[in-house]
Amino acid sequence: MTPIIRAEALQHTYSAGTPFEKVAIDQINLDIEPGQLVGIIGHTGSGKSTFIQHLNGLLKPTSGTVYFDGEDIHRSKEATRDVRFSVGLVFQYPEYQLFEETVYKDIAFGPKNMKLSEKEVDERVKEAAHFVGLSDDLMECSPLELSGGQKRRIAIAGVIAMRPKVLILDEPTAGLDPAGCRDILQNILDYKRETESTVLLVTHSMDDAARLADRLIVFHSGHIAFDGTPPEVFSHTLELLEIGLDVPQAARIAEALRERGVKLPESIYTADQLRDAVLDAWKGAGAC
């Protein structure tokens, strides 16, 4: 299977040739298979935001190439513009980009730029609104009058309405209350399941990453530090802590128990796994 996105020797330097020169990402090689939910982790300044902006051609690599569906996204100006419809990018705090008079018009902005027919636009707006759980009576409201959580949904719907094959979300839950976070993540999961699209989720929450992702990519100072399934990545608990990242609470508790001499298997990162492992260990100890 051709990877849906491939990055080859990707490098990006900001303000090249000035005293503020900074290499944001360096020699990134990466394949992303279609249909996966990929979690991207890394602390602020690790290069993850720079990286995702390369995937839809917003940033042009200083060197290296990005392929979408096997083709270089910078082969022509039109191709770069078209790839933005296939690789939908939801920025951090996307509610600040709303501008239209009504919710409906704002969601329709992307599809309209794709030069779709009125009917097709209407269909997509309704579909996208449904995916993020916006009710029909909100469609004629001004987006600026709604609550923060609802604004966030509208902004996400604005990208989903383009029906991208790859959906990239940069911390979609930042600054929302726990219920809002859960809802939005569930919406994203539903969207992915129903449309069979690929989702890249940038997150700071290790628990969300552990729970949702098929694959985790850890960025550290412009490089990929770890890349693998959640069990593989979270088996490096100590290294992750060392580069200033968190690990899921369950992994941290497991590590603390191991330090105190409790024998637990490797790669525990969800509460359920921890419970089972602790029960097993307890039973084992009781038998002696």
Add this chain to the structure above:
Amino acid sequence: MLKDITLGQFFPGDSITHRLDARCKLIIVVLYIAALFTANGYISYALVIAVTALMIAVSHIPLKSLVRGLKPVMVIIIITAILNLFFTTGTPLVKLGPLTLTKEGVVRAVFMVLRITLLIMGTFLLTYTTSPMALTDGMEQLFNPLKKIKVPVHEMSMMMSMALRFIPTLIEETDKIMSAQKARGADFETGNIFQRAKALLPLLVPLFVSAFRRADELATAMESRCYHGGEGRTRMKQLVWAARDTIALLLFVVFLAAVIALRHFGL
């Protein structure tokens, strides 16, 4: 493309120019501009250029950054050059249809271009080497006597420092919103002037909304820290007038005097 705007950008450093008192630098810029507009002969221009080169050299500001600052005013410079080239009366050199290129025109065009370029470089040198805080503090203190005739000097300098402070923030914000709209297929680069103006709407609306939100938040933050204007306000960083400031100032007084003298002798 927005990153090209270098207006008011401060380059931190530790050169002599950086260490001079902001008030001293402000007065020097006034003297420098006066000298620039007094100069009207080859020798006086050479002197002004030499002094500018010296100023740039001691400030350790790369010439490249100064030249980049000229970009936004390039159009004005070019128009000035063309107007002076063709609309100065004198000995004709070449005739291009209805336009006549005169010898005096060439000389004047060169002088005018030099004048604008040097003016911008000189003033940019001030903002490049002085932090916005020091700059507005310096202005406030220089204009302090005006308080006697009820000019709101403090308020004006406070507004100026806030405006300067928010230029980079707004540029960053504009960049962000632009990227977000581009990700939804917005096109800011092609089309005729009307299409482009219309394409700016998705950028301007969110930008205004966030600018007003920011202004509101800033006002609340200031009020909750009991800000109530300049009355009895002290400073964390006091401006200190040192011996080097007096020396620098005297040097520029001599420089201005020299240019005036040169003009008097028609050089």
